[in-house]
Amino acid sequence: MSVLVAFSVTPIGSGSDVGELVAAAVRVVRDSGLPNRTDAMFTTVEGETWEEVMAVVQAAVAVVQAASPRTSTVIKVDWREGPVGRLESKVASVERHLA
Template sequence: MLVAFSLTPMGVETVVADYIADAVRVIRDSGLPNRSDSMYTMIEGEWDEVMDVIKRATEAVAAKAPRVQLIVKADIWPEMHTPLDGKIALLEQRIADTTQVSSPPTS
């Protein structure tokens, strides 16, 4: 299972990096494969372990913020064993296959 989620502390100053840093520490300390970017964090694992990490990350933000907004999107694909990297590898392979087919022959 791959889950993308976003935590937004509400009722705080404009820059929220200090709040989110606490959540990212929880996620990284979990040992589950994860990746964060400027908008979302993705985490890979079994349902219960991923949801537990999301809950603890949310609680870390809630410990400092009066309100927290959580957005969660899950991809449940049992045959994909490493979705964090596997989905991107599959996409890159499709792009390469399409590029090879559509490229004009060289002379």
């Protein structure tokens, strides 16, 4: 099983510079040990089960919620039978087509 979850958590009401709070969420993801990638809009995390990946997302959101009066979270899930490693292989496929 392969579960990819792309999520974004945005603190609301914490001022205009939210980088420190977002970094705290990303730190939770990186400390999880699961494969992950962060870009300008989302952090994507990959695991073998829904439960393990969503536990990481929930913990990351909780860190932001603890320091912000309100949060907004966007989540996109790609869940399928098959091997893990899609975090890298999906991007590699597109790059091959661009070459």
